[in-house]
Amino acid sequence: MSYYINKSVKEEFEVVIERVGELLKEEGFGVLTEIDVQTVLKNKIDVDFRKYRILGACNPHYAYRALQAEDKIGTMLPCNVIVQELSLGEIEVAAVDPIASMASVGNKALLEMATEVKDKLGRVIEQL
Numbered sequence: 001m002s003y004y005i006n007k008s009v010k011e012e013f014e015v016v017i018e019r020v021g022e023l024l025k026e027e028g029f030g031v032l033t034e035i036d037v038q039t040v041l042k043n044k045i046d047v048d049f050r051k052y053r054i055l056g057a058c059n060p061h062y063a064y065r066a067l068q069a070e071d072k073i074g075t076m077l078p079c080n081v082i083v084q085e086l087s088l089g090e091i092e093v094a095a096v097d098p099i100a101s102m103a104s105v106g107n108k109a110l111l112e113m114a115t116e117v118k119d120k121l122g123r124v125i126e127q128l
Contacts, residue, residue: 003101005118006094007125008086013051016091016128017083020055023127024081027120029057032078051085057095062117069109076101079121093128095121 009016021031033056041047058078066073081095098114098121 003097004094005097005122005125006092007128008090008092009128010089011091012089013083013085013091016093017053017055019128020081020083020093020124023124024055024057027124028059028061029079029120029124030060032056032058051083053083055081055083057081057121059117059120062113065113066110069113070105070107073105073110076105079117081121081124093125095125 011019024031033054035054035056037052037054038049041049056078057080063077066077079096079098081093083091083093086092098117099111102110102114
């Protein structure tokens with residue numbers, strides 16, 4: 001089982017970041033965090049790295065339900081979505097597969113929610 005859902009597109013990096021944010025919003029997610037890995041690596045260890053962002057996406061309704069079903073599930077939230085530049089003009093967007101991440105917990109209610117969340121994240125990726 002793969003642990004992510006992904007798609008590559010031919011577009012400018014910042015345009016893809018904006019589009020992913022819009023599509024996540026349409027599916028009920030907000031972006032809680034945005035980590036610019038390229039900048040962090042340059043500032044912390046003086047390494048040049050490709051454009052790479054980690055978006056911490058959260059759908060509050062699902063997060064609430066998940067927390068009710070499993071109080072430690074916050075260790076696996078939010079749903080991470082990455083946007084990375086593979087080559088000039090080729091951008092990959094990948095989202096965590098929530099079914100893969102929740103399978104190890106062994107809670108049937110979480111797996112049912114994970115299926116719904118995967119469908120939503122899948123639509124985001126597909127619409128790019």
